[in-house]
Amino acid sequence: MTSLSAPKLREVAEPVVVNAGYDLEELTVSQAGRRSVVRVVVDRDGGIDLDDVADLSRAIGAEFDTADATGEQPYTLEVTSPGVDRPLTEPRHWRRNIGRKVTVDGLTGRIEGVSDDGVTLDLGGERRDLRFADLGPGSIVLEFSR
Numbered sequence: 001m002t003s004l005s006a007p008k009l010r011e012v013a014e015p016v017v018v019n020a021g022y023d024l025e026e027l028t029v030s031q032a033g034r035r036s037v038v039r040v041v042v043d044r045d046g047g048i049d050l051d052d053v054a055d056l057s058r059a060i061g062a063e064f065d066t067a068d069a070t071g072e073q074p075y076t077l078e079v080t081s082p083g084v085d086r087p088l089t090e091p092r093h094w095r096r097n098i099g100r101k102v103t104v105d106g107l108t109g110r111i112e113g114v115s116d117d118g119v120t121l122d123l124g125g126e127r128r129d130l131r132f133a134d135l136g137p138g139s140i141v142l143e144f145s146r
Contacts, residue, residue, distance in 0.1 A: 003029065003031070003036065004029045004036045004038065004070055004073060004075060005029070006027055006028060006029045008069060009027055009038055009064065009069055009070075010024065010027045012063055012064060012067045012069045013027060013060050013063065015063075016056070016063045017040070017042055017056065017060070020055070021044055022042040022043065022044045022048070022052075022056065023043050024040065024041075024042055025042060025043050025082055025086070026039070026040075026041040026082075027039070027040050027041070032076065034074065035074045035075055035076055036070075036073060036074070036076070037075065037076050037078060038064075038070075038075050038076070038078065039078045039080065040056075040060060040078065040079045040080070041080055041081070041082050041086075042056060042079060042080075042081065043081055043082050043092075043096065045092075045095070047081065048081050053079050053080065053081070057077055057079040060077060061077050064077070084140045084142060085139075085140075087137035087138065087139060088102065088104070088137060088138035088139070088140070089137045089138075091115075093138075094111060094114045094119045094132075094138065097111055097140060098111050098112070098113065098114060099111060100140055100141075101141040101143055102121070102138045102139060102140055102141060103138065103141055104121075104130070104135055104136065104138035104139070105130075105135055105136050107121065107123060107128070107130075108123070108141065109121035109122050109124070109128070110122045112127065117131055117133075118131040118132050119132070119135075119138075
């Protein structure tokens, strides 16, 4: 049994995702017994909801079938949003989290603004402009209200 090709599946899925107004953040293929699990991570400004996920799942699955991208191999398609544990590595990741608390390179602050070149953090009253070129990946800090 040959395994499914993530690059080939991405080639088929990406136009569907982009035409629906989303970004294809990640596509992975893993084995679960005799089945493959194709996991497609999508996002967009404003986020996604369950109806969006269901619509995209149907559209991507139909395109996989039409393009014969999976052949006769059984697979499970999972379409999901990135979740809060995704590292912030692209300007769009930072932009989609304006107002949230993050950590990056030993700093913890709230994202106040994002440009093409960098991010402005509020570090407890001190504003700091940081260039993406100088930053490692950021992480969202989960905050719980009491």
